[in-house]
Amino acid sequence: MKISELSDRSGLTVQTIKFYLREGLLPKGTATAATRADYDDRHLKRLRLIRALREVGDLPIAAITRIVAALDDEKIGLHELLGTAQHALGPHVPPNADGAAWRAAKQDVDSLIAELGWRVGPHAPARDLLAQTFLALRALGFPIVLTELRPYIDAAETISAHEAGRLSDDVPRERALLGMLVTTVLYEQVLIALHRLAHEDASARRFGDAP
Amino acid sequence: MKISELSDRSGLTVQTIKFYLREGLLPKGTATAATRADYDDRHLKRLRLIRALREVGDLPIAAITRIVAALDDEKIGLHELLGTAQHALGPHVPPNADGAAWRAAKQDVDSLIAELGWRVGPHAPARDLLAQTFLALRALGFPIVLTELRPYIDAAETISAHEAGRLSDDVPRERALLGMLVTTVLYEQVLIALHRLAHEDASARRFGDAP
DNA sequence: TCGGTTAGATAGTTGGACTATCCATCCGTT
DNA sequence: AACGGATGGATAGTCCAACTATCTAACCGA
Numbered sequence: 001m002k003i004s005e006l007s008d009r010s011g012l013t014v015q016t017i018k019f020y021l022r023e024g025l026l027p028k029g030t031a032t033a034a035t036r037a038d039y040d041d042r043h044l045k046r047l048r049l050i051r052a053l054r055e056v057g058d059l060p061i062a063a064i065t066r067i068v069a070a071l072d073d074e075k076i077g078l079h080e081l082l083g084t085a086q087h088a089l090g091p092h093v094p095p096n097a098d099g100a101a102w103r104a105a106k107q108d109v110d111s112l113i114a115e116l117g118w119r120v121g122p123h124a125p126a127r128d129l130l131a132q133t134f135l136a137l138r139a140l141g142f143p144i145v146l147t148e149l150r151p152y153i154d155a156a157e158t159i160s161a162h163e164a165g166r167l168s169d170d171v172p173r174e175r176a177l178l179g180m181l182v183t184t185v186l187y188e189q190v191l192i193a194l195h196r197l198a199h200e201d202a203s204a205r206r207f208g209d210a211p
Numbered sequence: 212m213k214i215s216e217l218s219d220r221s222g223l224t225v226q227t228i229k230f231y232l233r234e235g236l237l238p239k240g241t242a243t244a245a246t247r248a249d250y251d252d253r254h255l256k257r258l259r260l261i262r263a264l265r266e267v268g269d270l271p272i273a274a275i276t277r278i279v280a281a282l283d284d285e286k287i288g289l290h291e292l293l294g295t296a297q298h299a300l301g302p303h304v305p306p307n308a309d310g311a312a313w314r315a316a317k318q319d320v321d322s323l324i325a326e327l328g329w330r331v332g333p334h335a336p337a338r339d340l341l342a343q344t345f346l347a348l349r350a351l352g353f354p355i356v357l358t359e360l361r362p363y364i365d366a367a368e369t370i371s372a373h374e375a376g377r378l379s380d381d382v383p384r385e386r387a388l389l390g391m392l393v394t395t396v397l398y399e400q401v402l403i404a405l406h407r408l409a410h411e412d413a414s415a416r417r418f419g420d421a422p
Numbered sequence: 423t424c425g426g427t428t429a430g431a432t433a434g435t436t437g438g439a440c441t442a443t444c445c446a447t448c449c450g451t452t
Numbered sequence: 453a454a455c456g457g458a459t460g461g462a463t464a465g466t467c468c469a470a471c472t473a474t475c476t477a478a479c480c481g482a
Contacts, residue, residue, distance in 0.1 A: 003459070015441055018460085028460095035447045035459045052347040054439095055305075061439070079418065086411065094266075118412035126407035133400045136263040142393055149405075151373040152398065155366035156405035162362045164413035182353055184410060187363065188403055189344045194360075194367035195402070196337035199395060200297065201329035202375035207290065214428070226472055229429085234470095239429095246428045246478045265470095272470070 003029070006039045010047040017047065025050055025065055027072065049178065057185035063088045071177055078173055082180055086124075089184060093128040101138070105131040108144065116153065159191070214240070217250045221258040228258065236261055236276055238283065260389065268396035274299045282388055289384055293391055297335075300395060304339040312349070316342040319355065327364065370402070 007014045020026040026046055029037035046068070053059045053067075066088040070081050109131045113120055120127070134144050163183045171179070218225045231237040237257055240248035257279070264270045264278075277299040281292050320342045324331055331338070345355050374394045382390070 013441085014459090016439090019440060022461090031460085033448060033459090035461085036449080037460070048350045052351055056344055056347045082414070086407075089407075113408060118408055119415040120408050120411050124408065124411060126404045126411070129400060130404035130408070133267055133397055133404065136267045137393065137397055139259045140263055140389065140393060140397075142397075149401070151370050152402050152405055153409075155370055156402065156409040159362050159366055159406060160409035160413040163410060164417050167414065167417060169418060178351065182348065182351060184407060186344055186348055186351075186353075188406060189340060190360070191363050191367065191402070191406070192399055193337045193341035193344065194363050195370060195399060196297075196300075196395060197324060197329055197331050197335065197341070198364075198367040198371035199374060200331050200335060200337070202371040203293070203378065204330040206375050206378060207380060224472080225428090227470090230471060233430090242429085244428090244479060246430085247480080248429070 001039050001044075003037070003039065006043060006047065009044055010051065012047060012051065020047070020050060023061060023065060025061065025068055049181070053181065053185060056189055057089075057181075059089065059185070060092070063090060063092075067177075067181075071174065078169075078176055081173065081177060083121075085177055085180060086184070089181075090125050091129045093125070093132050101135055102131065105134040105138070108134055112146075112149075163187070212250050212255075214248070214250065217254060217258065220255055221262065223258060223262065231258070231261060234272060234276060236272065236279055260392075264392065264396060267400055268300075268392075270300065270396070271303070274301060274303075278388075278392075282385065289380075289387055292384065292388060294332075296388055296391065297395070300392075301336050302340045304336070304343050312346055313342065316345040316349070319345055323357075323360075374398070 001009075003014055003017060007017055010017070012020075017026065021028060026043060029039040029043065031037045050064055050068075053064050054061070067085045070076050070084040070088075076084070106127070109127050112130075113127070137144055166183075167176075167179065169176075212220075214225055214228060218228055221228070223231075228237065232239060237254060240250040240254065242248045261275055261279075264275050265272070278296045281287050281295040281299075287295070317338070320338050323341075324338070348355055377394075378387075378390065380387075
């Protein structure tokens, strides 16, 4: 298909698609002439993936670049591919290089994970995210206590167990990655949205007037 | 306290604090001379709040401006204040003005909320976030089915119920807002981080090698 | 009195993500 | 065959958010 068709069907402008081509997010089409190239369904799918990660997941182009580069590199095994992608998802917590308080928060996170018996890589970015949040909570005068965290931990475990049940290891590489990205990037947004809605409902019932 | 002290204690540069003063995020200190002003503990607390919302919640300055403006406006009642803040939290989904598909997704969200019996304002931004995510999921070939959503809905309800139980209506205005922001902005990050960690643990158990 | 600090104003920087132009083809239609 | 509109590839420019830097004229404390 032509680039204009790709543009129409993906909802991105031709200019944006060209930009993604330059950045290596989208592989080139097969050239049919000096000023002509042919794109296929894989390009369209790729663009839809990029769009979802950008617009819903709010991932920076650089992170998406890393993910698709790993995807396109056939030498990378499935396990490593998923690991790379997960790492690229970030979050990209700026290492504030805060001293003692930061180290204490990191330590809290490590103990928590150990206590829960979770098997998590030592450099998982989510560790930093959690530590950063603990730090902020403390700075605002909200100490972190385990009983406070309990419902969140339970929710995370329940949801992950459910998600893991849906994983299967005999799907094509691309599909496996897509499934992982969808559960961690898109369904996380679903969870956030539902949380906010449920929160509004709960406050309405708590303080609100009659239905 | 002096601005340099404020800078040291908040971890923000003097320049950044001046910038926040210009933007109206931080009220001016009490002037003691033409080139001198005095800041107090409220300024420090405000800066910590701004920092948490920016760095952890990733809120744009404009959203924070709206929130603190409402907070500082004594004419605004508590209920309205919380509503304004919640609305300012976004998310700031660009209205793609997509036609039929967008309207269908919105409709799905509306039916879901109605079905659940949740009391949610008709313009709650979380509605748009959910619709946008549904749209992206569909585009990627992941149809939305209620059984898929069930665990997320349950988690959202459980967590919100827990959070609502901690709300109380006889705390000072500022504390009430802070509590709301903390649960929706910071604890949401906690939830995401825990989810990613639990997810990694679950995949490790599913595919991984022995502990 | 003198080096270091500050309020207030204005201007400049950085990073990320596009967006606009150009040119030399090239395609499909007339 | 001719021509108007689309393309590939390259380069340059735009836009926005969030700072960051500089300058001036006071001011403070040793």
